[in-house]
Amino acid sequence: MSSYAAPLKDMRFAIRELAGLSEISALPGCQEVNAELVDAVLSEAAKFAQEVLDPLNRDGDKAGATLADGKVTAPKGFKEAYRQFIEAGWNGLGGPAEFGGQGLPHIVSTPVQEIWKSANMALCLCPMLTSGVLEALKAHGSPEQQKAWMPKLTSGEWTGTMNLTEPQAGSDLSAVRARAVREGSHYRIQGTKIFITWGEHDLTENIVHLVLARTPDAPEGVKGISLFIVPKFRVKPDGALGERNDIRCVSIEHKLGIHASPTCVLAYGDQKGAIGYLVGEENRGLEYMFTMMNHARLSVGVEGVAVAERAYQHALEYARTRVQGREIGQRGGDRVTIIHHPDVRRMLMSMRAQTEAMRALAYFTAAALDRARHHPDPAEKRRSQGLLDLLTPVVKGWCTEQGVEIASTGIQVHGGMGFVEETGAAQYLRDARITTIYEGTTGIQANDLVGRKVGFEKGASALAAIGAMRQIDARLAAVGEELASARANLKEAVDHLESATRWIVETFPSAPKAVAAVSVPYLKLFGTVAGGWMMARAALIAQERLKQPDADRDFLHGKLATARFYGEHELPRAATLAREVTRGADSVLALDPAKF
Amino acid sequence: MKVLVTVKRVIDPYVKVRVKSDGSGVETANVKMTMNPFCEIAVEQAVRMKEAGVVSEIVAVSIGAPQCQETLRTAMAMGVDRGILVETEVDVQPLAVAKVMKAIVAKESPKLVIMGKQAIDDDSNQSGQMLAALLGWPQAAFISKIEINGDNADVTREIDGGLEKIAIRLPAVVTADLRLNEPRYVTLPNIMKAKKKPLEVVKPDALGVDVAPRLTTLKVEEPAKRGAGVKVADVKELVAKLKNEAKII
Ligand SMILES: Cc1cc2nc3c(=O)[nH]c(=O)nc-3n(C[C@H](O)[C@H](O)[C@H](O)COP(=O)(O)OP(=O)(O)OC[C@H]3O[C@@H](n4cnc5c(N)ncnc54)[C@H](O)[C@@H]3O)c2cc1C
Numbered sequence: 092m093s094s095y096a097a098p099l100k101d102m103r104f105a106i107r108e109l110a111g112l113s114e115i116s117a118l119p120g121c122q123e124v125n126a127e128l129v130d131a132v133l134s135e136a137a138k139f140a141q142e143v144l145d146p147l148n149r150d151g152d153k154a155g156a157t158l159a160d161g162k163v164t165a166p167k168g169f170k171e172a173y174r175q176f177i178e179a180g181w182n183g184l185g186g187p188a189e190f191g192g193q194g195l196p197h198i199v200s201t202p203v204q205e206i207w208k209s210a211n212m213a214l215c216l217c218p219m220l221t222s223g224v225l226e227a228l229k230a231h232g233s234p235e236q237q238k239a240w241m242p243k244l245t246s247g248e249w250t251g252t253m254n255l256t257e258p259q260a261g262s263d264l265s266a267v268r269a270r271a272v273r274e275g276s277h278y279r280i281q282g283t284k285i286f287i288t289w290g291e292h293d294l295t296e297n298i299v300h301l302v303l304a305r306t307p308d309a310p311e312g313v314k315g316i317s318l319f320i321v322p323k324f325r326v327k328p329d330g331a332l333g334e335r336n337d338i339r340c341v342s343i344e345h346k347l348g349i350h351a352s353p354t355c356v357l358a359y360g361d362q363k364g365a366i367g368y369l370v371g372e373e374n375r376g377l378e379y380m381f382t383m384m385n386h387a388r389l390s391v392g393v394e395g396v397a398v399a400e401r402a403y404q405h406a407l408e409y410a411r412t413r414v415q416g417r418e419i420g421q422r423g424g425d426r427v428t429i430i431h432h433p434d435v436r437r438m439l440m441s442m443r444a445q446t447e448a449m450r451a452l453a454y455f456t457a458a459a460l461d462r463a464r465h466h467p468d469p470a471e472k473r474r475s476q477g478l479l480d481l482l483t484p485v486v487k488g489w490c491t492e493q494g495v496e497i498a499s500t501g502i503q504v505h506g507g508m509g510f511v512e513e514t515g516a517a518q519y520l521r522d523a524r525i526t527t528i529y530e531g532t533t534g535i536q537a538n539d540l541v542g543r544k545v546g547f548e549k550g551a552s553a554l555a556a557i558g559a560m561r562q563i564d565a566r567l568a569a570v571g572e573e574l575a576s577a578r579a580n581l582k583e584a585v586d587h588l589e590s591a592t593r594w595i596v597e598t599f600p601s602a603p604k605a606v607a608a609v610s611v612p613y614l615k616l617f618g619t620v621a622g623g624w625m626m627a628r629a630a631l632i633a634q635e636r637l638k639q640p641d642a643d644r645d646f647l648h649g650k651l652a653t654a655r656f657y658g659e660h661e662l663p664r665a666a667t668l669a670r671e672v673t674r675g676a677d678s679v680l681a682l683d684p685a686k687f
Numbered sequence: 688m689k690v691l692v693t694v695k696r697v698i699d700p701y702v703k704v705r706v707k708s709d710g711s712g713v714e715t716a717n718v719k720m721t722m723n724p725f726c727e728i729a730v731e732q733a734v735r736m737k738e739a740g741v742v743s744e745i746v747a748v749s750i751g752a753p754q755c756q757e758t759l760r761t762a763m764a765m766g767v768d769r770g771i772l773v774e775t776e777v778d779v780q781p782l783a784v785a786k787v788m789k790a791i792v793a794k795e796s797p798k799l800v801i802m803g804k805q806a807i808d809d810d811s812n813q814s815g816q817m818l819a820a821l822l823g824w825p826q827a828a829f830i831s832k833i834e835i836n837g838d839n840a841d842v843t844r845e846i847d848g849g850l851e852k853i854a855i856r857l858p859a860v861v862t863a864d865l866r867l868n869e870p871r872y873v874t875l876p877n878i879m880k881a882k883k884k885p886l887e888v889v890k891p892d893a894l895g896v897d898v899a900p901r902l903t904t905l906k907v908e909e910p911a912k913r914g915a916g917v918k919v920a921d922v923k924e925l926v927a928k929l930k931n932e933a934k935i936i
């Protein structure tokens with residue numbers, strides 16, 4: 092069994108060198124953030140994750156959350172770990188200062204989230220959802236609502252949930268049917284919500300649900316959905332908990348992974364209807380949800396990075412201890428650990444190189460989010476927003492799809508022992524598997540990318556990003572032989588991305604269905620090439636840093652090696668993916684639905 | 688009452704230590720460093736005593752490279768009020784530590800100095816005892832309990848045969864053993880606050896202390912690798928092997 096060690100060196104490198112920490116530190120509202128603070132926060136988070144969260148992960152998976160008499164109990168140890176988590180103030184990391192949070196920007200909270208999710212994804216979904224609720228209330232709640240709900244959600248004394256999904260409304264939330272009827276200053280909510288993560292539990296005494304529902308006279312579709320705060324227990328004016336609201340946890344799902352995280356069916360309004368409070372105005376609920384989408388989707392994208400990292404560490408440890416066979420080309424001699432076999436090394440390199448690329452892209456996107464929020468120059472703010480909007484579905488879709496693949500490779504490294512649960516390698520694959528589904532499936536991310544982000548904009552942001560990718564070419568060329576392969580591989584891949592992008596822009600107006608048919612390959616293409624861009628930048632910087640006398644040579648040589656591997660093993664996929672995009676739509680649609 | 692605690696920056700206990708190829712010491716460049724676990728216990732004790740109202744101010748001292756500021760910040764995030772870095776690139780030995788601390792004690796006049804019983808890098812287990820001797824103060828090493836009682840401290844020491852309870856007069860030097868307490872997790876708000884706490888940097892020269900090493904390290908090498916084990920058929924064979932091969936009976 093491996094134990095988790097946060098990859099602090101790589102995180103620091105990605106934060107400082109690739110995401111541009113110093114630039115973020117200079118923004119108004121972020122001045123408190125500097126390299127020393129980030130180091131201190133990361134090392135303490137790493138310590139907490141290693142000592143408290145990671146050791147519970149396995150047992151949580153085995154025991155799972157349980158439901159009895161409408162009460163959900165988290166696995167043993169989870170309640171205590173959560174208590175320690177909030178007592179240490181981690182819940183308030185990104186929360187606004189006026190409600191007791193530390194207000195740290197995403198360039199800090201994103202790596203910290205990676206640490207939590209690597210150590211114990213199932214538990215840490217709970218605070219992630221709470222921060223989603225906080226974001227929504229901060230942006231759209233009334234001052235009274237903010238005062239009533241935000242302090243305890245920031246401290247973590249209460250947790251938050253997102254209640255969007257219903258049996259008939261998953262990817263398409265316009266089909267939401269839950270009803271909300273006005274009754275004086277509040278509403279009565281009735282309906283069934285499914286798949287609600289941490290919708291009921293024993294970690295805290297209260298839970299604040301954010302619920303999408305329709306008022307009786309609301310228009311059909313997306314423009315008729317409102318957003319409500321519906322607490323498990325109502326709160327008296329003095330802040331004390333009052334009556335229990337009319338919400339019941341009917342069942343929890345038996346599922347492939349994240350066993351410790353209860354996925355609840357919640358029945359609202361068995362009796363008179365649960366009391367809820369409207370957020371903002373009626374019929375604007377989905378619009379409000381969309382404003383937090385970048386944040387939420389980025390968080391799930393980071394889960395892909397987190398599980399990949401954990402699976403890599405687990406596989407690496409096994410590869411270092413399992414003895415099997417002899418070194419290739421040698422007769423006799425001692426048997427060796429499997430890390431000596433070239434194919435095992437290939438697997439480990441691919442896990443590591445891809446994880447590093449994903450991490451870099453996720454942090455880079457987090458920095459774009461910070462700039463979009465805090466940059467004083469409106470033009471730069473707009474540019475960052477465009478980049479963020481473009482990269483968010485890529486980080487969500489690509490990092491999670493890769494996360495699943497990497498966790499699967501982790502099992503392969505283990506051989507038969509990976510397939511049996513005993514080694515724990517399988518849990519990472521099972522846990523990773525949800526990340527490509529919730530918070531919008533990969534298909535939905537890809538639709539967003541080719542539609543709203545590339546198609547409608549005529550490729551403006553995408554081509555701007557491609558331009559930025561090309562900008563480092565001269566610098567790579569200046570280094571010469573050492574980075575020649577990195578340069579050639581990146582250039583070729585960017586050409587493919589550009590031609591696929593132009594195809595999307597040209598085809599979208601006339602044949603949106605064809606574009607939709609190859610949207611996922613395009614998303615993967617974008618992720619693969621953007622990851623290659625990050626790795627090429629990393630190589631440039633590593634190469635530069637190596638000239639310094641006190642350089643961390645092991646780390647930087649490692650970075651050059653993973654960057655090169657990425658260029659030679661991952662970037663060539665760009666050619667195939669681009670071809671799929673530009674020439675593959677017809678065959679996708681060749682069979683009529685009735686002919687399957 | 689003012690308390691002084693010492694914090695040493697050491698290689699993280701989870702890191703696999705490598706011996707430098709030239710045998711001059713162990714590799715510390717670009718290795719994860721952390722606060723010596725016994726120093727952490729010392730800090731925790733001081734903070735608990737402050738929380739209990741027994742202590743009014745805690746000052747932490749670290750001796751070493753500029754990076755020891757990080758270690759001091761961690762101590763401040765745990766609850767220490769201010770830090771002093773005695774900055775030197777010299778690899779200080781226990782006697783030098785004791786002399787530096789004696790000079791700091793003269794400046795700060797604490798009533799109690801809490802140190803870790805040893806640092807996990809060189810395991811010297813000497814600095815606290817030397818400091819008490821240089822100051823001419825009472826000392827209690829390896830404590831697992833401490834209570835302040837007027838001008839005395841009632842302490843429990845972990846000794847070979849069990850526990851020893853003694854009372855020592857203050858001011859005194861004590862060194863923390865493993866069971867004294869379990870250090871807390873640093874909280875995020877306290878990490879933020881620690882950034883703003885005062886941290887003074889002084890040089891050993893300014894304190895009038897010569898920290899030049901008195902001991903010379905001849906060579907550092909890895910312990911011999913353990914050989915593979917063997918299965919024995921019965922007790923008779925085991926006894927024979929212990930007698931003839933291991934030569935321990
Ligand atoms: C463990 C777990 C936890 C969850 N937590 C929460 C939660 O806390 N709160 C909450 O509200 N929801 C939650 N969900 C719900 C989750 O967000 C939805 O399952 C997800 O959005 C997909 O919806 P669906 O399951 O209805 O699938 P469907 O929408 O039916 O999709 C089925 C398939 O069709 C594809 N598809 C659907 N529409 C399109 C389209 N327009 N274009 C292309 N492809 C399409 C999808 O990509 C998918 O492959 C959770 C789900 C699970 C399993």
